[in-house]
Amino acid sequence: MRHEIIDASQLELTDKVVSIKRVSKTVKGGRSMRFTALVVVGDGNGHVGAGLGKATEIPEAIRKGREDAVKKLVTVALDDNKSIPHDNFGKFGSASVLLKKSPEGTGIIAGGPARAVVELAGIKNIRTKSLGSNNKQNVVLATIEGLAGLTSPEEIAKKRGKSVDEIMA
Structure with a gap:
């Protein structure tokens, strides 16, 4: 997983709440x-990231979750038709997500x-x-793991010291 530092202040980020759970702890008073x-x-x-926020109020938990997600942004390699450059597999805990490249x-x-x-x-x-567990948190993290593991043809060409045309052939 690539974790270069991304300056979130320059990005226009939108957020989506995937799940809200009510959790309780039994203490002496109830x-x-x-x-x-x-x-x-x-x-x-x-650019995409996921975060977890915990609080006594729902809006506060969402705000904390958003802050956590901004800290954990990863960069995703995209191809020309707003798909992924190649098929990949993301795994987190017992949740696995298969990501397949698709045509326009x-x-x-x-x-x-x-x-x-x-x-x-931004994938279209x-x-x-x-596959495996359908725990929402683990599926989200497995998907991010899979997307972060993608490499663009340009990166592979640079690594091998060849041109993009040689690699795509």
Whole structure:
């Protein structure tokens, strides 16, 4: 996973709340309720991140989740038709997500948590399949793991010391 530092102040980020859970802790005086919010942020142009916020109030949990997500932004390699450069597999915990490159006009074929990540990354044509666990948090993180593991033909060409045409042939 590539974790270069991205200056989030220059990006116009939009966020999407994937899930809000109410969690309780039993204490001496009864139960204390809190909320956990899973938030995905992205600029629609190859940057996406996910964060978790916990607080006693829902709006506060969402705000904290957004702040956490901005800190964890990753860069996604996109190709000409707003798809991914190659098929990839993302894994986090027991959740796995298969990401398949698609031609122009396919649209986004993805389940709920993976769809939020893919849309905010700016991908327009992709097919995904969630395998293993369907825990929303792990599916989101597995999708980000898979997207961050993508390499563009330019990066591979540079690494091998060849031209892009030689690699694509």
